[in-house]
């Protein structure tokens with residue numbers, strides 16, 4: 001008798017500006033990255049001779065075209081500033097939930113503020129995110145250290161500097177237990193991200209071959225990665241790479257990403273220098289604000305809970321389940337139903353926009369057989 005071999009890969013659903021995209025991902029465990037995949041680039045030459053600056057620019061270009069992730073060292077950001085920010089992050093998250101709720105992201109029009117554990121679900125294929133975040137936007141107006149605003153070039157003034165501090169609580173399960181993802185698989189939306197991570201580890205990056213690789217902390221470096229808007233600007237020359245976080249450690253993990261990109265009212269258009277006869281523009285101009293809004297709507301508190309099951313344009317249900325481990329979903333175990341929230345998507349303008357917030361008993365609505373519903377709930 002032949003036994004069917006277990007599939008070696010699974011489909012990972014990702015959110016993009018045009019709706020869901022899928023990647024084949026190997027089921028093999030994450031392996032360590034090597035220096036060719038995520039190089040450490042020394043920025044000391046940034047103020048060197050033209051030759052040195054060119055050589056540095058080429059290293060950055062190669063890394064941006066290869067994995068889209070690299071470390072930078074000798075970046076010039078003073079250690080006391082980083083330590084002070086890290087201390088603030090720890091003190092903020094150590095406060096009681098009621099205190100943090102006073103600055104809840106739910107009250108903000110622009111997605112600033114605190115998001116609680118399991119509030120977001122950045123990856124439709126994975127569990128809810130087991131992390132807390134605090135999002136804010138840098139504005140020199142509120143900077144306690146006055147800055148010479150005239151020194152900032154006009155073009156850069158239009159850019160947005162979004163920041164988050166992330167807190168991934170320590171793992172209290174057994175080392176080999178299946179745990180929730182800290183922050184699910186995603187690409188960053190803006191142009192590029194500078195990420196400071198503490199010494200705990202947990203960041204993983206997806207290679208082109210669909211293998212998760214670990215990008216461990218390297219003292220005194222920042223991780224830099226390319227975001228979606230830079231990938232569009234460069235007509236896909238620079239790679240916006242999928243990444244996620246799992247905190248398997250018995251220690252709390254903190255990270256501080258800084259997203260550099262466009263303001264809400266800007267348009268992201270492919271640069272003329274990245275287009276020629278053989279490489280026509282792959283992307284239409286898009287509104288940065290709308291894209292950002294649509295991403296937040298799809299990942300925030302109202303994101304689908306029974307992720308991976310959604311109707312396509314013909315109303316057919318596609319099952320792309322990988323995990324449905326969310327205890328909130330599993331709470332419906334007692335009944336042979338799966339309640340889908342926010343089932344209804346419009347595809348207007350190429351964005352995946354939630355149109356309505358609905359609770360649907362999909363068994364009663366005869367969209368799913370009771371047996372299948374039970375199987376899905378048990379997964």
Ligand SMILES: O=C(O)CCC(=O)C(=O)O
Nearest residue numbers: 164166197203245255257
């Ligand atoms: O915590 C990390 O290492 C990564 C965080 C991240 O990817 C994000 O906030 O977009």
Ligand SMILES: [Fe+2]
Nearest residue numbers: 186187188243
């Ligand atoms: Fe990210």
